Amino acid sequence: MTPIIEISHLQHTYLAGTLAHREALFDASLQVLAGQSVALIGPTGAGKSTLLHFCNGLLRPRESGRVIVLGHDMGRDVDLAALRRQVGLVFQNPHHQLFERFVGDDVAYGPRQMGLDEDEVDRRVQWALEAVALDPAIFADRPTLSLSGGEMRRAAIAGVLATRPAVLVLDEVTTGLDPEGRRQLHALLRRLKYDEGVTFLFVSNDLDEVAELADEVIVIHAGRTEVQGPTRDVLADISLLERSGLSAPFAPALFSSLRARGLSLRGAPLTPAEAEEELWLAWKG
Amino acid sequence: MTDTAHTVELSPRLLAWVRFVCRGVMSLLVCEQLALSYGLDGDTPIQALRGIDLSIGAGSFVALVGRNGSGKSSLARCMNGLLQPTSGRVLVDGLDTRSRSDRIAIRSTVGMVFQNPDNQFVMSTVREEVAFGPENLGVPMPELANRVEQALRATGLEDVADADPQHLSAGGKGRLAIAAMLALQPRCLVLDETTALMDPLARRETLAMARQLRDRGIAVIWVTHHMDEVAHMERVVALDHGRIGFDGSPAELFADMALCEALGLGLPPSVQVAQGLAARGLPVRPVALQTEALVDDLVTAWSQRA
Ligand SMILES: Nc1ncnc2c1ncn2[C@@H]1O[C@H](COP(=O)(O)OP(=O)(O)O)[C@@H](O)[C@H]1O
Ligand SMILES: Nc1ncnc2c1ncn2[C@@H]1O[C@H](COP(=O)(O)OP(=O)(O)O)[C@@H](O)[C@H]1O
Ligand SMILES: [Mg+2]
Ligand SMILES: [Mg+2]
Secondary structure (H helix, E strand, C coil): CCEEEEEEEEEEEECCCCCCCEEEEEEEEEEEECCCEEEEECCCCCCHHHHHHCCCCCCCCCCCCEEEECCEECCCCCCHHHHHHHEEEECCCHHHCCCCCEHHHHHHHHHHHCCCCHHHHHHHHHHHHHHCCCCHHHHCCCEHHHCCHHHHHHHHHHHHHCCCCCEEEEECCCCCCCHHHHHHHHHHHHHHHHHHCCEEEEECCCHHHHHHHCCEEEEEECCEEEEEEEHHHHHHCHHHHHHCCCCCCHHHHHHHHHHHCCCCCCCCCCCHHHHHHHHHHHHHC | CCHHHHHHHCCHHHHHHHHHHHCCCCCCEEEEEEEEEECCCCCCCEEEEEEEEEEECCCCEEEEEECCCCCHHHHHHHHCCCCCCCEEEEEECCEECCCHHHHHHHHHHEEEECCCHHHHCCCCCHHHHHHHHHHHCCCCHHHHHHHHHHHHHHCCCHHHCCCCHHHCCHHHHHHHHHHHHHCCCCCEEEEECCCCCCCHHHHHHHHHHHHHHHHCCCEEEEECCCHHHHCCCCEEEEEECCEEEEEECHHHHHHCHHHHHHCCCCCCHHHHHHHHHHHCCCCCCCCCCCHHHHHHHHHHHHHHHC
16 A cells, blocks of 8 residues: 655754754654554654644755655655645644634635635535534634634634545644543544545544554654554553653553552553453453 | 721721731632623623632642633633633632732732743743742842742752753743742642643643642642543532532542533543443442552452452
8 A cells, every 4th residue: 555644764953054953853754554543652842743744845855854745755846735635734733723813714714725615615614613513603703812722722623624634634633622522533533534534643642542543653752753563562562652751551551550560461451441341351260 | 987988997907917817717719609701892792600609728739620611711810810700709818809909919829820831931041930920029139039949949940940941841841830930929829721732741740740839838720631630639620611510529520420421521541440340340449540549459359359
């Protein structure tokens, strides 16, 4: 299968050539196949957002390394407007995403740019706002700046969903959402993946969320990608996570504590539900 | 006798004395039928708070939770007078937040730390950042330096006092935001989703910091969506569409799954697993607030079965 996103040995320095230069990526590689959901994890400052910004051309490879997105070599001339219709990026900070005065116009911005007729624009705005549980009747006419933090986050996600991209690149988008909103968003992402074949690359610092959503996980630390592998393998490797400045998700940590206290347990659960099931099976004997 | 005559009779010194004597017994922060609406001049005002009664004592550690838009930030801003009630009132150490003359006293009694402390830093070194608040309040020199050094020590930032705030780690930034508030010597600190944008290590660091402050007698109000953090607190107040939907202990809250659901909350993973296992007949306590409690129960269960 051809990769949707392929990054190899990428380096990046912000403000290169100035006194304020800052090296963000030293050697980063990753691969996302069609229909896959891939998580990028690492501590703050590791280079996660930087790497995501290469995926829709916000940053372009200049030093060494290659970035191929949907078959386009991002180091060369690319029709960025066309690319961004297919690759939707939700920023880590919703303030960087929202710029229209009213929520409805903000969500409509992308679809209007695509030249869709107003009926279709309306349909998409309704759908996208409902998808993030913002009642369109209440929120479409609300000034963007009057939203609470979590509502702003939802509006930013809706704006990208409304363009119905085939590839979604999400930068810590569940931070600031309430637990219910988080569950709803997880369900939505699963529907987009399984029903519509949307491909995901996402950053999250909640490893329990990664356990729920990702097929594969990439660990990045200090500008270098360490491994890319199946979620079950990467998240069960507690020493790798700790070396990379991360702490293990709940279920692997629980099993590791229980083993340290002398319980002999088989199985490597990833989620609380799996942990419960494994413990129940072990108890029954 | 008119009202004004009354106030003249109670001299400021007497008032201060009364307040001092009552300190121990009086709640530090009291909301009475607090209501707040936004956009009252427009056609559709938004009722963010609809009658909150709440009282918070000195040195308590309270989690404030609820759905996005349930009113947490609005309530937080009413607590130090950044926003004024539309009706009802808020008393800080006995002072009504509507009183203009008490504004400085109120702001220095209740400190606020917002989400994303990055955006709040204005100075070029950590020390200057910590000094900024008290300096603006006119705290004189030897005292100012003392406060700054104390705040830096309390938050473990002495070693990076001359660094640029922007160069701190995420957890370091959280601690700096707290240090800047500590230098104002507040008796209550409201942290409005301060850790929402932090990674788990930074979150833990900031929470540990807040716990130390509580141990030194400062009331901490911690706004969060993380149920594992809530599990560590003494009291949870959950807002639901601008009203109080729950006020009690985390154990009570998490024991009531239907209520959690109704308030848009979740269960900490340890409670989730413990409840599932208890329901299936394993001898474990269903409300395991900490993973360690679940581990202990499971180890005991296994050893007693063997
Ligand atoms: N616009 C920028 N200018 C200069 N340095 C930056 C910029 N954006 C990020 N950096 C730096 O690059 C490094 C990686 O940042 P980032 O990609 O945001 O990491 P992460 O998303 O993993 O937290 C950090 O050291 C950060 O300070
Ligand atoms: N400046 C404002 N103008 C108008 N409405 C606002 C403003 N700030 C908040 N609101 C609305 O008030 C309600 C409560 O918001 P907020 O207190 O920020 O909630 P929370 O912090 O619990 O997410 C929400 O419906 C929000 O949209
Ligand atoms: Mg980032
Ligand atoms: Mg808020």
